[in-house]
Amino acid sequence: MSANLFSSFILVLIANTVLSGLLPRIQDGNVQLEPTDENKYSYTLRIIHPDGAVREETVEEIAPGELQVKGVFTQDFGDGAGPKSNSNLENFTRVLVVTYEAGINGYVAKYSYVLKPRDPTIVSLSPNVLKATLG
Secondary structure, eight states, rough: HHHHHHHHHHHHHHHHHHTTTTTOOOETTTTEEEEEOOSSHHHHHEOOOTTSSSSEEEEEEETTTEEEEEEEEEEEESOOOTTTTOOOOOGGGEEEEEEEEETTEEEEEEEEEEEOOOOOOOOOHHHHHHHHOOO
């Protein structure tokens, strides 16, 4: 009886050791979590918020017990890019870009505002309007 109990205990320990190194893969709509390297602890996380914000980061074990996180966060502010009197800036939108890194040297974040061209407005006309303009 004790031999079966001992072998079951050893089997559970081996299973825990093997399964602890596996990272689950998640692809659920706006959230993606994927391992990036089979040989070491590293993964990529991507979260897309419904308002358009995107967060992407990579976590990697650089040494036993030491993790390094690198990521980018982008937020689109679709409220225009400047004073309404300047029509050139109305064709752009402001985007906040935050790049960050955390590791043995601490947490470092840098941010910037970027002007991104807006998607062009597509105007469509019905066939009757097009026929009427031809005469």
